[in-house]
Amino acid sequence: MLRVLLGVAGAVVVLGIFSSVLRTLVIPRPTRSSFTRVVQRLVHRPFQWLADRTDSAETKDRVLAPVAPLAIVMTLISWLASFLVGYALLEAAVSQLGVRAALTEAGSSLFTLGFASGNRASLNVIDFCGAATGPIVIGLQVGYLPALYTAYQRRETEVTLLEARAGSPPWGPEILARYAQVELLDDLTELFRDWERWSAGLSESHTTYPVLIQFRSTKAVRNWLIALLSVMDAAALWLSFNPSRQRAEVRMALRAGFVCLRDIADSRGIRYDPDPRPDDPLQLTYEDFLQGVARMTEQGYPMERTPQEAWPHFRGWRVNYEALAYRLARDIDAVPAPWSGPRRTPVVIRTPLTPIDRRPVG
Known part of the structure; x- marks a missing residue:
């Protein structure tokens, strides 16, 4: 026996x-x-x-x-x-x-x-x-390691490229502000198209190889999740303030982003509301929203709606991804950034951030 x-x-x-x-x-x-x-x-x-x-x-x-x-x-x-x-x-x-x-x-x-x-x-x-x-x-x-590090390199290339467009750490309003500053708003659709494909690749690689979620960037002020969140916020702001502008690529990038977060949440056993209501509460306050709008206004971003009119539309988009983004940012201790929620413990960034670009005088 x-x-x-x-x-x-x-x-x-x-x-x-x-x-x-x-x-x-x-x-x-x-x-x-x-x-x-x-x-x-x-x-x-x-x-x-x-x-x-x-x-x-x-x-x-x-x-x-x-x-x-x-x-x-x-x-x-x-x-x-x-x-x-x-x-x-x-x-x-x-x-x-x-x-x-x-x-x-x-x-x-x-x-x-x-x-x-x-x-x-x-x-x-x-x-x-x-x-x-x-x-x-x-x-x-x-044989597993080359596939793992190839996926990591693909992820980090776009995250690094975003630094010049969104600051360090990245922030959604900063993307729109910088594109407005250099008068390249018409090229934003290309950025959103690239990040739609990036989100799809991330969804596939980070659910097949979950350990990639914990791989950190080469700099403390870079993080794949904060980069994705900033692009999604930029897309939500674009759709909220500019209903007459081109919307297809922006909507697809935004949807690809929160589908990616949901796929990762499923792989980690994180529960979420699959069909939130547009008027569900947000952790981001209206006052925080106005700070981002002020940064966009400062650099001349054109707005067809007032902040008060755009806020309900922005809430309706952000409710789809905010809770998951905040939960994952806390779980992986992502670099603190505006509009990215709390972390496990309070921390400060001591490395000098990317200087704020200003318009040339004269």
Whole structure:
């Protein structure tokens, strides 16, 4: 009976970890692995504990930067350690080997060292399976990294390009203000078209490889979520203040953005209202809205509606994405930015921000 229990336990461990490997590395669709999620949370907690005790956004960013890469390494180690235990249980179930000898036999096979080998046919079968498992898992992980970092690079290229258009950290009203300043408002549709495609790519990559959500930008004042939020706010402001201007690309970019956030929320098990009412409350206040409008007015942004008239329209758009954006910004400790909600702990940005562009005199 004991050997039967050992065999069942070993089979459950091996098959369960194989399922985790397949869900994480092989299946090209959002599939949640409880094992991978637990390992990543355990890696994240001590870093988050330390980050919560800092009062600088730059320090917090440096503390949290290694979390995602370290989680990938620890996931691989945890898989191999679990396979070692699972195969050792199977070795012990079909032989007279003790705990130490079974671990040695399983480790010799799993890591293809070959210094230990059994004489029984049943052991040889398990040894062969273990010897195949180690290289397969390591090979899959090695192949996984280029795809991961390629998706990261694609994401960061657009985030970096947005810095000149939206400041550091980015802000929706600043996008419209800067385009108005250089009289390029007609080119805004190209920006929204690019970010519609960017949102679709982000939705695919960050739900297939959820660890990408925790990957941070190379600078503390950059963040993929804050960049997306600023573009969505710019689109909502455009639609609210300028009903007669071109709207198709702007609406599509805005919709792609909140669909992307909802896909990420689904992959993380975050609940949200799929059909909010246009008059549902916002965390963004009317006074905050007026501050953004003042920045746009200062740079000569043309408005067909007054702020009072535009506010209900802006609310009707923002209610679709504000709660999710604020929740994700808090979860990943995104850089503090206007119109992006609270963080886990109060922090300040000590790095000088992008200077405010001013119109030339004369």
